[in-house]
Amino acid sequence: MWKSLILVVLLAGAADAEEIPLKEIWALDMPGTKSIEELEPKIYTTVKGVNGARSHDLLEKSWTTQFSKTLGSLKRGDQPGKGFAVSGTGLDALKNALAAREKPPESLPEGEVTLVFFSHSGGHVLIDRVTRAGNQFDIHYRVKVTNTMDLVKKLALIPIGELAKGEYDVRISCDKEGPASRGVCKSFSFTVE
Amino acid sequence: MRYLLVVLLLPSTAFGSALSISSLGIDAVGLLGPDNEALDGSGVKIGQVESLRPADPDVDDAIVATSVDPAQVWLQQQNPLEDIFGLTGGETATAINHATAVASVMISTDAVARGVAPGASLYADGYVSTAATDHIEPLLAIQKVLTASGGDVRAINNSWGKEFPGASGGSQLALGVDWMATKHDSLLIFALNPTDAREDYDSPGDNFNGITVASAERIDGAGSWRRMAATNDIEPFYDSYHYEVDLIAPGENDIDLVGIGGFARTGNGSSYAAPHVTGTVALLSQYAKLELAKPATT
Numbered sequence A: 001m002w003k004s005l006i007l008v009v010l011l012a013g014a015a016d017a018e019e020i021p022l023k024e025i026w027a028l029d030m031p032g033t034k035s036i037e038e039l040e041p042k043i044y045t046t047v048k049g050v051n052g053a054r055s056h057d058l059l060e061k062s063w064t065t066q067f068s069k070t071l072g073s074l075k076r077g078d079q080p081g082k083g084f085a086v087s088g089t090g091l092d093a094l095k096n097a098l099a100a101r102e103k104p105p106e107s108l109p110e111g112e113v114t115l116v117f118f119s120h121s122g123g124h125v126l127i128d129r130v131t132r133a134g135n136q137f138d139i140h141y142r143v144k145v146t147n148t149m150d151l152v153k154k155l156a157l158i159p160i161g162e163l164a165k166g167e168y169d170v171r172i173s174c175d176k177e178g179p180a181s182r183g184v185c186k187s188f189s190f191t192v193e
Numbered sequence B: 001m002r003y004l005l006v007v008l009l010l011p012s013t014a015f016g017s018a019l020s021i022s023s024l025g026i027d028a029v030g031l032l033g034p035d036n037e038a039l040d041g042s043g044v045k046i047g048q049v050e051s052l053r054p055a056d057p058d059v060d061d062a063i064v065a066t067s068v069d070p071a072q073v074w075l076q077q078q079n080p081l082e083d084i085f086g087l088t089g090g091e092t093a094t095a096i097n098h099a100t101a102v103a104s105v106m107i108s109t110d111a112v113a114r115g116v117a118p119g120a121s122l123y124a125d126g127y128v129s130t131a132a133t134d135h136i137e138p139l140l141a142i143q144k145v146l147t148a149s150g151g152d153v154r155a156i157n158n159s160w161g162k163e164f165p166g167a168s169g170g171s172q173l174a175l176g177v178d179w180m181a182t183k184h185d186s187l188l189i190f191a192l193n194p195t196d197a198r199e200d201y202d203s204p205g206d207n208f209n210g211i212t213v214a215s216a217e218r219i220d221g222a223g224s225w226r227r228m229a230a231t232n233d234i235e236p237f238y239d240s241y242h243y244e245v246d247l248i249a250p251g252e253n254d255i256d257l258v259g260i261g262g263f264a265r266t267g268n269g270s271s272y273a274a275p276h277v278t279g280t281v282a283l284l285s286q287y288a289k290l291e292l293a294k295p296a297t298t
Helices: A002-016 A041-047 A052-061 A063-068 A090-100 B089-107 B136-148 B172-183 B270-293
Strands: A018-020 A084-087 A111-122 A124-133 A136-144 A152-163 A166-174 A188-192 B045-051 B072-074 B121-127 B153-158 B187-191 B210-218 B225-228 B247-250 B255-258 B264-267
Touching: A018 A152, A041 A052, A052 A063, A052 B264, A063 A090, A063 A152, A084 A090, A084 A188, A090 A111, A090 A152, A111 A124, A111 A136, A124 A152, B045 B089, B045 B136, B045 B270, B072 B136, B089 B121, B089 B255, B089 B270, B121 B136, B136 B153, B136 B172, B153 B270, B172 B187, B187 B270, B210 B270, B225 B247, B247 B270
Parallel strands: A136 A166, B045 B121, B045 B153, B072 B121, B153 B187, B187 B210, B210 B247
Antiparallel strands: A018 A124, A084 A111, A111 A152, A124 A136, A166 A188, B210 B225, B255 B264
């Protein structure tokens, strides 16, 4: 009887989960998402038309590059830190993410909110799906196996719209954790006041 | 296990170029030959084999201008931005971008992201193999480069990895490298699998007749590349396999690279450490050729 009731509650909860489409997410090199480079079109369209020092200088000015530079390799035993949330969307969110990288805000004002997901230099981490059920967000990712021996950094900005006052939890998970996923940011919580 | 850093003890002058080949890295800029000739790998053939191949402006219409210009590429002569071999356009571009970036460490003529040996002639073949344990396709690609390039390929870079079906000493790769060593006078250089990236991959494992290269990182993140990178982190995952690191070379702290369209970018991993060594082989070979060409040399 109780088991059936719990099952019904769980199913009801699952049915309420709302998916945030990948195509609404700005991300660095993740299939199915919008390229985060499009947030800085002047830089990235110019870069692809010029070689050498000019492209190098342009990329240095990019907000994406500056955030990426904060995602160096982790030493054994180091923790990647938690993901976080910022106010705004699009380029504003990217700028806010860089500003908040060292000390993410625990509370945000009411309004548009963007979740910041990142991965330090390591495996090819890709977001599979993002869902919301009430005040709970779930970011599920996987590590894509490639034959190349490079290490990559990842950044994704997940717009979740306007949030009402309250406490929110963001759970970050994958099916199989291992060395290639140890640089992925951890679950976090934040408050909208 | 021995960790050695690639250092060329030859005269050098510093000027603006990729940081990892400056005096902070392998110090490969401004090197001079026995009679003060510029050492840039001119007259030396080197090779590259990995999943897919670098973009080549001679065969890829989309690549209008680039500072990475291989002497010849084989396999997948299609435009790398098109869908090929079941990969989507984006995945194909990413894979070939990796190959292009690896090639740039060896032969780029870019002012900022210059390669170790911009004068060397690069011959590159790609392989497409969906089987995680199959080493035959890449071995055939190595053989292709060694035979179809007209000979004299001094070293072949391999920035790829796969899973071993059994003990590494008897793997297809280990046996293949041994066999190549009996047939060809060429050094096979492999990137160590950084387990942070590919936890299930074990190759190159035993590599008795080749060189395995791991990443060096900058001391305190800003000094010279003189330290075994934390990302190599191999011990916990190689308990049942043999492995050895022969050399370390710059592979961490954002190596300057050239992307598929010729623009500068950065990357990390032993993928980019190995070609520092392959490019260095080109410089040493050029030096040796110049020295042997001198009349007084017997």
